[in-house]
Amino acid sequence: MYRDHSIGVVVPAYDEAGFIGDVIRGMPAYVDSIFVVDDCSTDGTWDEILEAARADERSGDDSPQRDDAVERRLVTDGGSCPLARRATVHDPIGRVTPIQHRENLGAGGAIKTGYLAALEDGLDVAVTVDGDGQMDLSQMPRLLDPVVGGDADYAKGNRLLYREYRKSMPKFRFFGNAILTVLTKIASGYWKMMDPQNGYTAISRESLEAIDVEGLYEYYGYCNDILVKLNANGMRVADVAMPAVYGDEESSITYTKYVRNVSVMLLRNFLWRLKTRYLVMDFHPLALFYLFGAGTIGVGTLGSAWSFYAAFALDDPWFVRFVSCLLLVSVGIVSTLLAMTFDVKENESYEVTVFE
Structure with a gap:
């Protein structure tokens, strides 16, 4: 014992x-x-x-x-x-x-x-x-x-x-x-x-x-x-x-x-x-911020890649499309960081550090 x-x-x-x-x-x-x-x-x-x-x-x-x-x-x-x-x-x-x-x-x-x-x-x-x-x-x-x-x-x-x-x-x-x-x-x-x-x-x-x-x-x-x-x-x-x-x-x-x-x-x-x-046991919007951030980052990244491909392979105008995709990625990053901030705050009381 x-x-x-x-x-x-x-x-x-x-x-x-x-x-x-x-x-x-x-x-x-x-x-x-x-x-x-x-x-x-x-x-x-x-x-x-x-x-x-x-x-x-x-x-x-x-x-x-x-x-x-x-x-x-x-x-x-x-x-x-x-x-x-x-x-x-x-x-x-x-x-x-x-x-x-x-x-x-x-x-x-x-x-x-x-x-x-x-x-x-x-x-x-x-x-x-x-x-x-x-x-x-x-x-x-x-x-x-x-x-x-x-x-x-x-x-x-x-x-x-x-x-x-x-x-x-x-x-x-x-x-x-x-x-x-x-x-x-x-x-x-x-x-x-x-x-x-x-x-x-x-x-x-x-x-x-x-x-x-x-x-x-x-x-x-x-x-x-x-x-x-x-x-x-x-x-x-x-x-x-x-x-x-x-x-x-x-x-x-x-x-x-x-x-x-x-x-x-x-x-x-x-x-x-x-x-x-x-979402199930309780509700907090940070889950939605995480999902929105991941989605916009993914769409923005794919859009940026397509802009480069279209510019070089198809000789297609690309600048406006590329900048728009970068803005989408930036919005996604901000949303993800906001979700992380909420997550940190929600879990502060659940962590203890024992030093020597």
Whole structure:
């Protein structure tokens, strides 16, 4: 328990042999449950999970040890619940619940599985920690405090808030992170937020129940997807300054595919957020300003391109048409900036920044 709140930690793991054991053994004593999700690893990750779980149990409890983890009854009926349909959940070894995916579902899929397990166990707060040892477990209270204290519904780490933290991030990661930070600000409505790819998070049970865990994105962009869904439901988000630890682990992310896929997902989510929050659940003209801005910019841009083509290919008068299109684009830009201004104002009260 942490400040009278039960804490569960979700640890996704794919080929994390050599790292996952240290993560499990290093988990703080106030953590009540650890859900370690093996996403069909091809190395010794699963054996290391079981070994570390037994070591953690011995260090915290003198009760007799099991020879091995055994399957829970809830998953032996062929899949009567969402969790059972996607994974084999084993009985806890001490406070560690080992979970095996039936097929590789990616980082987001592993997080989703862990969230479903945390919800099923009725825990007050669910924390996510990567299985590669990049996250300083001693920093966990800084994520938990805003959530258990009622200041935020969701807290996430931020490696970009201070220059010394940014310097420790590899340059290629920083560049991709910066692009996705800008896109996620627009898509999610959390305009002060930075480092949306940070997987060190804490979320309240109420927030998990509100965002439809079963519908979460299952690729690496799950962090961005959660932010959009939180905003649509009016949840408060805390950005917590926090360093990361980069060691010998190798990332399995293909960054060109990563940025492309997540960008498409963010565009789709952005439109869904506008519809859900500003047209369906309530009404605000900023959604119309966004749509009008996008439409006029698109028409103006296409018109400008046609003017150039007509001028050179068809020897057609083009100046008046081109200037008109530029004015249309300018109107669209003003409308979009106005919508963003309204969006920032609407979401000011939903953002909290936690400095050192």
